[in-house]
Amino acid sequence: MLGRTAALGFEGSKNAQAAFDAVVSVSAECLRQPAKLPSANPTRSFWTHSSPDANPLAREGSHGPLTTDADICIIGSGISGISVAYHIAEAVGNQTILDAPLRVVILEARDFCSGATGRNGGHLTPHTFYSFAVRQNQFGTDEAIRSSALEERTASSLVNIIERNGWSEKVDLVSGGNVCLFFTEDEERGTRTDFECAEHAGINVDDVQWLTRDAVENSYGPPYSAIKIHGHNLWPLKLVTLLYQHAKQRTSEHFDLKLHTRTPVTSITRSSSEDSNAGSTYILSTPRGSISCSRIVHATNAYASHLLPSLAGPSGIIPTRGQVIATRASAGQAPTKTNGWIANRGCEYWFPRLLRPGEETPLVILGGGREASGPQFELYVDDDSSINPVVGKELRKFLPAVFEGKPEHGNEPEMEWTGIMGYTATGDPFVGPVFNFSTGQKEDYEGQYIAAGYTGHGMPRAFACAEVVVQMIIAELTGTQWSRPTWFPKRYLTESRLKHRN
Ligand SMILES: Cc1cc2nc3c(=O)[nH]c(=O)nc-3n(C[C@H](O)[C@H](O)[C@H](O)COP(=O)(O)OP(=O)(O)OC[C@H]3O[C@@H](n4cnc5c(N)ncnc54)[C@H](O)[C@@H]3O)c2cc1C
Incomplete structure (x- = not known):
């Protein structure tokens, strides 16, 4: 089933529904193909490659013997996988959950955090009221409120962790908010409807500023009306690195954490009674051996269907390629204001990075442009080893048009890269126990969980979704009953999602 997709920010755009509608025209065979493994030679992103120390864990655990036995294997080392490890470390703390230490192993196909989290736009912006009206209409008021609550919780938890641990400078945290430009009256009207519905439902929208065209032009430059919402930007890879290191430091007699990068999981099978590791349920195969x-x-977000083929297709998780450039702003121009920006209802998003020593003008990280790529909006593209030149052309034109020729037309970006997002028909992630999502059969998947499919808007959602998965696992290990937190949307749960499928 193709649901009406709520408009999202950061790559979840007003065109999302058109994109999903376009998907219908793709041949059925193509729709059902599981994602491939992450490509071996991805484009280089600013976050992973702009400085030699950007990714100290890049090849951690990629040589030497592979761990052969664990209690919990986490597949993927992006914000989701590392948040799972972080929450387990916090939950275990000093308590004994099993008779022996709880052994957690993270398996990553490429370098550490080299998926979407290492290649995104760097925005950590909760959507307090965006898409509220669509969600309210589609899922009811309570669910729309929970969407907002989950995003606020994620963003504030991450900012609290960053500030409490003194990481703000290390992750380049900027709390300048987000200016969302309205290019058309229709966009402004739709946003006003969302705002009013959310306010009426009791969501706190007191800090939202509505800015007239004159106010925006005077303060920022572009001749459009806008709203300003709260939000942060940061260096996602550095945050994820610190979260991992924090979890690793919790190693104790109760908890053990290992990371193996460059170790793709190629298949999962059930262990048989002859297998040496009695008590283990699954064997994960990798080119380096099995665990x-x-x-x-x-x-595994966009790549989830590689190991879970029943998630292939339009009602599962669709790999979708996004593109970003790092381009130098002209001196004294409005993009130098240290806030984030969204335009075109999330089709384009950018922020100027803080000036580094020796820099005279900031580097602007700008993503989007998929609307130029043709009717399929890069849906079903799971290759981040190349860029789309048409999208690149659109991105190069964008800022000079919005900021009246500055940066100058013809400025070549300093870096350009792609990353693969995991799109879903409703825009919502899949969180919870794994099933065969085509048949509903669950017996073959007991003990398997998923948190994936953020539809281009994962930074303010993944950390809390990981928290919920960890709550479920701890409840199972301790023989207690898991109950859904009040801030968690019911429809994100894998169980609720089964009925949304064909
Ligand atoms: C270009 C772009 C711009 C974006 N901009 C923003 C933004 O500004 N703000 C925002 O909120 N969101 C943004 N997003 C979305 C956001 O980055 C994602 O929602 C989020 O990073 C998902 O995190 P994740 O950990 O679930 O997935 P990922 O970061 O993709 O991590 C999944 C990991 O799993 C690994 N993996 C996959 N299969 C296997 C396997 N079989 N074996 C072992 N490892 C495997 C991959 O290599 C990868 O490292 C953007 C995404 C892209 C691509």
């Missing part, structure tokens, strides 16, 4: 475990967390 046994009793629980698995799929934190």
Whole structure:
């Protein structure tokens, strides 16, 4: 089923529904193909490659013997996988959950955090009221409120962790908010409707500023009306690195954490009684050998259907390629204001980075442009080893048009890269126990969980979704009953999602 997709920010755009509608025209065979493994030679992103120390864990655990036995295997080392490890470390703390330490192993196909989290736009902006009206209409007021609550919780938890641990400078945290430009009256009207519905439902929207065209022009430059909402930007890879290191430091007699990068999981099979590691349920195969475990967390986002083929197709998780450039702004121009920006209802998003020593003008990280790529909006493209020149052309034109020729036309970006997002028909992630999503059969998947499919808007959602998966696992290990937190949308749960499928 193709649901009406709520408009999202950051690559979840007003065109999302058109994109999904376009998907219908793709041949059925193509729709059902599972995602490939992450490509071997991805484009280089600013976050992973702009400085030699950007990714100290890049090849951690990629040489030497592979761990052969674990309690929990997390597949994927992006914000989802590392948040799972972080929450397990926090939950275990000093308590004994099993008789022996709880052994957690993270398996990553490429370098550490080299998926979407290492290649995104860097915005951590909760959508307090965006898409509220669509969600309210589609899922009811309570669910629309929970969407907002989950995003606020994620963003504030991450900012609290960053500030409490003194990481703000290390992750380049900027709390300048987000200016969302309206290019058309229709966009402004739709946003006003969302705002009013959310306010009426009791969501706190007191800090939202409505800015007239004159106010925006005077303060920022572009001749459009806008709203300003709260939000942050940061260096996602550095945050994820610190979260991992924090979890690793919790290693104790109760908890053990290992990371193996450059170790793609190629298949998952059930272990047989002859297998040496008694008690393990699954064997994960990798080119470096296999590892046994009793629980698995799929934190593979766009690539989830590679190991879970029933998630292939329009009602599962659709790999979708996004593109970003790092381009130098002209001196004294409005993009130098240290806030984030969204335009075209999330089709384009950008922010000027803080000036580094020796820099005279900031580097602007700008993503989007998929609307120029043709009717399929890069849906079903799972290759981040190349860029789309048409999207690149659109991105190069964008800022000079919005900021009246500055940066100058013809400025070549300093870096350009792609990353693969995991799109879903409703825009919502899949969170919870794994099933065969085509048949509903669950027996073959006991002990497997997933948190994936953020539809281009994962930074303010993944950390809390990981928290919920960890709550479920801890409840299972301790023989207690998991109950859904009040801030968690019911429709994100895998169980609720089964009925949305064909
Ligand atoms: C270009 C772009 C711009 C974006 N901009 C923003 C933004 O500004 N703000 C925002 O909120 N969101 C943004 N997003 C979305 C956001 O980046 C994602 O929602 C989020 O990073 C998802 O995190 P994740 O950990 O679930 O997935 P990922 O970061 O993709 O991590 C999944 C990991 O799993 C690994 N993996 C996959 N299969 C296997 C396997 N079989 N074995 C082992 N490892 C495997 C991958 O290599 C990858 O490292 C953007 C995404 C892209 C691509």
